[in-house]
Amino acid sequence: MSSTLLETPSTEVMAKYEAVIGLEVHVQLATRTKIFCGCATGFGAAPNTNVCPVCLGLPGALPVLNRQAVELAIRAGLALNCAVRPKSIFSRKNYFYPDLPKGYQISQYDKPVAEHGFVDIVLDSGVKRIGVTRAHMEDDAGKSMHDGHRDSDRYTYVDLNRSGTPLIEIVSEPDMRSSDEAYAYLTEIKQAMQFTEVSTCDMEKGHLRCDANVSVRLWGAPQFGTKVEVKNVNSFRFLKMAVDFEIQRQIGVIEAGGRVQQETRLFNSDTLETVSMRSKEMAHDYRYFPEPDLVPLEISDTWLNRVKSEMPELPTLRRKRFETEFGLNEYDSGVLTQTREIADYYERAVKASTDPKGAANWVMGDLAAMLKAEAKEIHESPLTPENLGELVTLIGKGDLSGKLAKDIFPKMFATGDSAQVIMDREGLRQISDTGALEKIIDEVLAANPKQVEQYKSGKTTVIGFLVGAVMKASRGQAAPGAVNDLLKAKLL
Amino acid sequence: MDVRSLTIDQVQTGLRNKTFSAMELTTSALAFAQAENPKTNAYLLFCPERALAAAAKVDELISNGEMLPPLAGVPIGVKDVIVTKGVRTTCGSKILEKYIPPYNATAVDRLEAAGGVILGKANCDEFAMGSSNENSAFGPVRNPVALDRVPGGSSGGSAAVVAQGTAVVSLGSDTGGSIRQPASFCGVVGVTPTYGRVSRYGLVAFASSLDHIGPFSRNVADAATLLKVIAGRDSMDATSAFAPVPDYNATLAQSVKGMRLGLPKEYFAGLASETASKINKGIEVLESLGCTVEEVSLPHTEYAIATYYIICTAEVSSNLARFDGVRYTARSEKSDTLSDMYRNSRGENFGAEAKRRIMLGTYVLSQGYYDAYYLKAQRVRNLITQDFAKAFEKVDALITPVSPFPAFKIGEKVNDPVQMYLSDIYTITGSLAGIPCMSVPCGNTVEGLPVGMQLLTKHFGEETMFRLAYAFETAGGFAG
Numbered sequence: 001m002s003s004t005l006l007e008t009p010s011t012e013v014m015a016k017y018e019a020v021i022g023l024e025v026h027v028q029l030a031t032r033t034k035i036f037c038g039c040a041t042g043f044g045a046a047p048n049t050n051v052c053p054v055c056l057g058l059p060g061a062l063p064v065l066n067r068q069a070v071e072l073a074i075r076a077g078l079a080l081n082c083a084v085r086p087k088s089i090f091s092r093k094n095y096f097y098p099d100l101p102k103g104y105q106i107s108q109y110d111k112p113v114a115e116h117g118f119v120d121i122v123l124d125s126g127v128k129r130i131g132v133t134r135a136h137m138e139d140d141a142g143k144s145m146h147d148g149h150r151d152s153d154r155y156t157y158v159d160l161n162r163s164g165t166p167l168i169e170i171v172s173e174p175d176m177r178s179s180d181e182a183y184a185y186l187t188e189i190k191q192a193m194q195f196t197e198v199s200t201c202d203m204e205k206g207h208l209r210c211d212a213n214v215s216v217r218l219w220g221a222p223q224f225g226t227k228v229e230v231k232n233v234n235s236f237r238f239l240k241m242a243v244d245f246e247i248q249r250q251i252g253v254i255e256a257g258g259r260v261q262q263e264t265r266l267f268n269s270d271t272l273e274t275v276s277m278r279s280k281e282m283a284h285d286y287r288y289f290p291e292p293d294l295v296p297l298e299i300s301d302t303w304l305n306r307v308k309s310e311m312p313e314l315p316t317l318r319r320k321r322f323e324t325e326f327g328l329n330e331y332d333s334g335v336l337t338q339t340r341e342i343a344d345y346y347e348r349a350v351k352a353s354t355d356p357k358g359a360a361n362w363v364m365g366d367l368a369a370m371l372k373a374e375a376k377e378i379h380e381s382p383l384t385p386e387n388l389g390e391l392v393t394l395i396g397k398g399d400l401s402g403k404l405a406k407d408i409f410p411k412m413f414a415t416g417d418s419a420q421v422i423m424d425r426e427g428l429r430q431i432s433d434t435g436a437l438e439k440i441i442d443e444v445l446a447a448n449p450k451q452v453e454q455y456k457s458g459k460t461t462v463i464g465f466l467v468g469a470v471m472k473a474s475r476g477q478a479a480p481g482a483v484n485d486l487l488k489a490k491l492l
Numbered sequence: 493m494d495v496r497s498l499t500i501d502q503v504q505t506g507l508r509n510k511t512f513s514a515m516e517l518t519t520s521a522l523a524f525a526q527a528e529n530p531k532t533n534a535y536l537l538f539c540p541e542r543a544l545a546a547a548a549k550v551d552e553l554i555s556n557g558e559m560l561p562p563l564a565g566v567p568i569g570v571k572d573v574i575v576t577k578g579v580r581t582t583c584g585s586k587i588l589e590k591y592i593p594p595y596n597a598t599a600v601d602r603l604e605a606a607g608g609v610i611l612g613k614a615n616c617d618e619f620a621m622g623s624s625n626e627n628s629a630f631g632p633v634r635n636p637v638a639l640d641r642v643p644g645g646s647s648g649g650s651a652a653v654v655a656q657g658t659a660v661v662s663l664g665s666d667t668g669g670s671i672r673q674p675a676s677f678c679g680v681v682g683v684t685p686t687y688g689r690v691s692r693y694g695l696v697a698f699a700s701s702l703d704h705i706g707p708f709s710r711n712v713a714d715a716a717t718l719l720k721v722i723a724g725r726d727s728m729d730a731t732s733a734f735a736p737v738p739d740y741n742a743t744l745a746q747s748v749k750g751m752r753l754g755l756p757k758e759y760f761a762g763l764a765s766e767t768a769s770k771i772n773k774g775i776e777v778l779e780s781l782g783c784t785v786e787e788v789s790l791p792h793t794e795y796a797i798a799t800y801y802i803i804c805t806a807e808v809s810s811n812l813a814r815f816d817g818v819r820y821t822a823r824s825e826k827s828d829t830l831s832d833m834y835r836n837s838r839g840e841n842f843g844a845e846a847k848r849r850i851m852l853g854t855y856v857l858s859q860g861y862y863d864a865y866y867l868k869a870q871r872v873r874n875l876i877t878q879d880f881a882k883a884f885e886k887v888d889a890l891i892t893p894v895s896p897f898p899a900f901k902i903g904e905k906v907n908d909p910v911q912m913y914l915s916d917i918y919t920i921t922g923s924l925a926g927i928p929c930m931s932v933p934c935g936n937t938v939e940g941l942p943v944g945m946q947l948l949t950k951h952f953g954e955e956t957m958f959r960l961a962y963a964f965e966t967a968g969g970f971a972g
Contacts, residue, residue: 053595057814059583059696060575060597064730094810094857096834103813158818287857289806289866292701294730 352389597694669919676944935972
């Protein structure tokens with residue numbers, strides 16, 4: 001029955017209930033090859049070309065665990081503050097589906113590679129800690145294509161290129177209480193996975209997928225309500241919508257005197273509703289048992305420590321470091337660590353300059369605006385971080401005025417040339433040579449006797465006007481600092 | 493040349509002395525096998541092109557004066573659960589009736605790299621499930637020794653081709669006795685190596701934690717040669733062992749004097765009387781060679797059958813899930829929904845024994861039953877393994893019967909699966925423990941039916957096992 005038949009509960013009614021949310025997040029590991037064979041993990045290849053007997057599940061083929069996948073899983077575990085198990089076990093999860101060529105998925109069940117972790121999410125109300133129950137490794141299934149073929153009314157096509165792609169599934173505790181918290185949690189997971197290079201988390205390519213477990217209960221109720229699993233929530237926006245829809249739906253059901261059914265529901269991104277997929281009675285019995293084709297995964301302290309030592313910096317740590325090392329405020333360090341690419345860009349720019357704050361302003365200001373206008377990602381910027389750093393340095397040295405820098409910047413972005421190259425080409429050079437400046441200043445003073453008089457009589461603010469006049473006379477090329485100093489000396 | 497009785501050694505000598513070329517040998521072996529096969533139905537398919545191509549390569553080596561590899565020119569049968577690139581591999585099942593694998597099993601690659609000539613694919617019980625070869629979708633195999641009797645199973649075809657002389661050696665697979673029992677029924681040598689000794693890559697899985705590939709031969713030396721070729725670490729099988737492979741043949745002739753042999757008391761009750769007397773006679777032969785014999789106990793033996801049938805059916809239910817009508821060849825056309833297609837394709841194409849085991853295995857893994865069945869069975873499996881470990885603290889090898897009775901009549905036990913399961917009682921324990929075991933002939937009953945004696949040693953104790961078997965053979969023990 002469609003929930004839209006029920007009335008949407010009022011705000012007062014909604015307020016009687018507390019939502020309880022847990023997320024299961026699938027993350028594709030950024031390995032070159034698949035988890036149990038040597039096939040490439042590439043995206044966009046012709047159907048059924050990146051395949052071999054192993055990922056096709058051919059009779060007699062056997063899985064062999066990809067070491068790089070394990071290292072990335074360990075990294076993920078560490079990033080999520082999990083304990084990494086010295087010995088974990090792969091299990092078979094048995095179910096039938098046409099794009100599951102073995103008839104089972106190789107996953108981890110009671111002994112996952114990482115468990116008992118947490119992530120801290122930042123909310124308006126402060127920081128909240130969300131428990132991470134476990135992170136386990138598994139192989140992905142292939143893809144069923146129900147549409148798009150001439151005979152799609154009669155046939156479904158299966159592409160097994162994705163079959164055997166390495167995933168980790170990150171299961172949270174039911175610690176979230178609103179769609180905003182779920183959103184913040186997923187953001188944090190995505191950032192952590194990207195910063196540690198565990199995954200690109202490209203949602204369009206399905207590298208980050210999310211299922212949400214949602215229940216509601218009256219405030220103060222000792223037990224959780226009946227849980228509904230919502231599948232196919234594959235964007236941040238949809239996560240928020242699906243969770244909100246499901247909370248409302250469940251409250252509506254209860255308020256109408258009904259009971260929430262334990263079931264799996266599918267989020268429909270066209271109608272923005274969840275629809276029933278299978279009831280508890282129809283739930284799969286996956287008949288897990290230890291995968292006899294693989295030996296237990298043993299992770300020694302030496303291995304664990306090496307992975308730890310090679311671990312890229314986590315976003316939270318990087319944020320803090322930006323504050324202490326570069327003197328940024330919390331807001332700026334937050335913006336500059338939104339993605340690994342931004343943080344890397346900024347840090348390279350800082351390295352090439354002498355002014356971390358100046359670099360921060362340029363990255364968040366002009367560069368961000370320019371990228372937005374051109375619909376480019378920061379790693380696609382024609383303006384290199386080194387050139388940006390040089391620009392900041394030239395300003396700091398007084399070789400370039402702020403105004404001149406603003407003029408040059410779009411040219412740097414358009415051409416990819418450095419500030420120095422553009423200045424040389426266009427003959428734009430800040431005039432800081434005292435002789436040349438004095439000549440201009442003398443002319444300006446001679447032309448503005450009234451202001452000179454005012455200054456001498458104590459109205460020193462008039463110096464701003466005089467500096468402006470000098471700048472204008474120099475076509476913006478005069479070094480403002482030097483002009484200021486020289487003017488003051490002459491007016492004494 | 494009489495291809496019926498050739499050994500690897502004779503093939504090597506014949507090629508070296510140019511008594512025959514590999515091409516000549518292959519041609520006559522194929523002709524003989526094709527002529528003889530209708531009597532037993534032991535081969536499901538011959539691959540003459542592949543065989544002749546392999547033979548041509550061997551002849552080229554000879555004409556170039558190069559060293560002969562260990563299996564040069566040797567006619568070999570391969571059980572049809574082991575995949576062969578470009579050559580149909582049915583697993584004795586209708587569901588794979590037309591399946592042509594695009595790759596070779598590692599064991600196949602290795603034996604062909606060693607100059608082996610695969611003549612064809614040997615019949616077997618469907619997906620290696622059975623003790624009589626009556627579960628093949630392509631008809632039973634008849635025992636070459638007594639054509640109205642079963643050759644044993646599941647590697648009935650592999651045992652029969654060696655007994656019949658239509659191959660010099662063959663590859664079989666053993667999960668609970670599927671090499672040793674048919675070897676004993678057909679009067680040939682059959683070896684189940686240590687679990688992990690031979691790569692399972694390309695062996696279509698029945699019960700992955702119990703499946704082994706192993707050799708059949710007419711003498712001990714040939715089994716040792718074949719095992720050495722196919723054994724060793726394979727990066728395609730995570731469960732294959734890193735342990736180096738010894739040159740088994742180099743130590744075959746070493747004396748067995750002073751070797752301590754154990755007779756597990758649990759294995760000698762309920763034997764057919766003729767079987768018992770043949771085994772006892774075999775033990776006397778070993779004693780006469782200077783071995784000492786003592787009674788030992790493997791106390792958890794009585795739980796072995798139950799344990800085995802829980803673990804193997806659980807794994808079967810999962811391993812056979814991929815045969816669902818979506819891929820491979822058998823899809824039921826009369827289905828309107830996906831689940832109907834699964835149901836009908838599997839229902840129409842799996843045989844009764846496969847279905848029985850899939851259902852049992854599905855049941856024991858079901859939610860709420862896992863702990864009581866599968867988990868408990870794994871614990872008992874550990875106890876059985878420990879039984880052996882304790883016994884091997886005292887003795888170098890164990891001697892037991894292979895089967896409680898010799899080859900039975902075709903059709904005799906088909907309607908009594910439990911009786912059929914019980915016939916594996918002496919071979920299942922070694923499989924569960926993953927230790928090397930082999931069957932050697934130890935004479936015939938008055939009716940002329942072969943009886944097999946089983947030798948078991950500790951993990952990776954193949955050298956000791958082969959030495960003992962070779963000494964027994966040399967002392968005339970095979971004749972009983």
